[in-house]
Amino acid sequence: MADAGNEAEGLTLLGLHVSPFALRVRMALSLKGLSYEYIEQDLFHKGELLLSSNPVHKKVPVLIHHGKPICESLAVVEYVDEVWPGAAATILPADPHGRATARFWAAYIDGKLFPAWTGIMKAATEEARAEKLRETHAAVLNLEKAFAEISSSSSNDGAAFFGGDSVGYLDLALGCSLPWFGALRAMLGVEIIDAAQAPLLVAWAERFGETPVAKEVLPQPDEAVAYAKKIQAYWASAKN
Amino acid sequence: MADAGNEAEGLTLLGLHVSPFALRVRMALSLKGLSYEYIEQDLFHKGELLLSSNPVHKKVPVLIHHGKPICESLAVVEYVDEVWPGAAATILPADPHGRATARFWAAYIDGKLFPAWTGIMKAATEEARAEKLRETHAAVLNLEKAFAEISSSSSNDGAAFFGGDSVGYLDLALGCSLPWFGALRAMLGVEIIDAAQAPLLVAWAERFGETPVAKEVLPQPDEAVAYAKKIQAYWASAKN
Structure with a gap:
């Protein structure tokens, strides 16, 4: 699917199979029914196309359009x-207040939640890890409240998704990290979205995981686990 | 101007006279010719309206619309x-690529430049300060290149502003910090936008400072200096 008919739209995506940020864009393209050339990047040996198309950050994703x-x-x-x-x-809400x-x-997801949950993996001590887990849960609690508010303020009371009856911007923004939340459970036994604290988001994550776009695009948690081990091995060798 | 006729639009802004982020919004409202009720916040003693309208971050600006x-x-x-x-x-560019x-x-301005230049003020040692100044200049150099690209790709070759012939989104995003760049010059003798490194941005900053919206909204650097001293005194008293 990703490599058929890309000439029509002139779309190329530089991604990484486990990057939440790249997965976000792949889900957006998939929701729109767009086909594109997909080029997996090796972030340990960055290629010329990545360096020249994102010289400032040198990061995925980069969408190249014509x-x-x-x-x-x-x-x-x-x-x-x-x-x-x-x-x-439609990905963004139609009304300006919903968009804002x-x-x-x-x-908030990128500025607070992401540094917190990635901090759990990077923590050098048990104490630092516990602190990052607390930060993560504080952020998830805020998102639980946000989901309650957004879904109850929707025209359909108690909507299934942040986007209402169908997947929207915030569903992609948060849902792209679900494979990593599974990886953290598998690797460290921690629960990012905890049922006692965030029952609405637990149910949302289950529903989101069953959507066609999530099934098509998101990797299994074990792929994230494998990539995490690759990063850890790289850090360890860099220290020697 | 800020307190006339606000009933018509139902707009209230919670701000701080030297906050770059609040100044950004005030310039946007001014560009649109909108009147609004302005309520200055005391961030050392946050009021109920701020806490209830931005419970997540408890920060300015908050625009309250109806x-x-x-x-x-x-x-x-x-x-x-x-x-x-x-x-x-019009604040954002009209075409999707220009908007992106x-x-x-x-x-980039909020994620890289802002932490770098505020880090100059917060640095505890000369070494840390020099490092933050290097980070700031690296970010400014990227923005100089961005301005060169954006202004030359505009329909008018060599446009005066990021927004073309008139002030736009990026002009507000960067221009809101100019009073603080002046304050850093006055307090520490450092030049954030350096003529040798970023001649286009030096000229841009001069042009921007002469626009009606900048003249109406932006405070003088000495107001930022006074506020910086107030923060330092607060920190010093908090340590005792």
């Missing part, structure tokens, strides 16, 4: 939604 | 542009 690179996953998702507004799905709320929480 | 709070300055600026699209000025580029660099 030769023009677009970087920063949230900006790429908005771009995809704006260029193909009439396609199968979605942008606020997406910034 | 009772609904909108937080995160970039999201607020986009909101203002979307709700009043036909007003005096503007969002990319706005994220």
Whole structure:
């Protein structure tokens, strides 16, 4: 699917199979029914195309559209939604207040939740790990409240997704990390979205995982575990 | 101007006179010719309205529109542009690629430049300060290149602003910090936008400072200096 008919749209995506930020963009492209050339990147040996198309951050994802690179996953998702507004799905809410709320929480997911949960993996001591887990749970609790508010303020009371009856911007922004939440459970026995603390998000994650776009794009947690081990081995060898 | 006729639009802004993020929103509202009730916040003693309308971050700016709070300055600026699209000025570029580029660099200004230049003030040692100054200059150099690219790719070759012939999203995103760049010069003798390194941005900053919106909204650097001293005194008393 990813490599058929990409000439029509002129789309190339530089990604990494376990990168939440790249998965976010792949889900957006999939929601829109767009085909694209996908080029997996080796972040330990960055290629010329990645370096030249994202010289500032040298990171995935980069979406190249008719030769023009677009970087920063949230900006790429908005771009995809704006260029193909009439396609199968609408990603951003239609009304300005809903859009502002979605942008606020997406910034929160990237600014607070992401550094907290990745900090759990990077922590050098048990104490540091416990602190990052506390930060993660505080962020998840805020997102639980946000989900309660957003889904009850929707036209359908108690909507299934942040986006309402169908998957939207915040579903992609948070859902892209679910494989890693599974990997953390497998590796460290920690629960990122805890049923006692965030029952609505636990149910949301189950529903999200069953959507066609999640099934098509998201890797299994064991792929994230394998990649985490690869990173750890790289760090260990770098220290020697 | 800020307190006349606000009933018509139902707009209230919680701000701080020297906050770059609040200044960004005030400039957006001014560009659109909107009047609003402005309520200065005391961040050392946060009021109920701030805590209840931005419970997650408890920060300015918060724009309250017909009772609904909108937080995160970039999201607020986009909101203002979307709700009043036909007003005096357009803030975001009209084409999706221009919008994606503007969002990319706005994220860069907040994610890289802001922590670097505020780090100069917070640094505890001369060495740490020199490191933060290097980080700041590296970020400014990237923004110099961005300005060269964006202004030369505009329909008008060599446009005056990031937004083209008139002030736009990135002009607000970067321009809101100019009073602080002046304060850093006055307090520490450091030049954030250096003529040898970033001649285009030096010229841009001069042009931007002469625009009606900058003259109306931006404080003088000495107001930022006074606020910086207030923060330092607070920190010093907190340590005792």
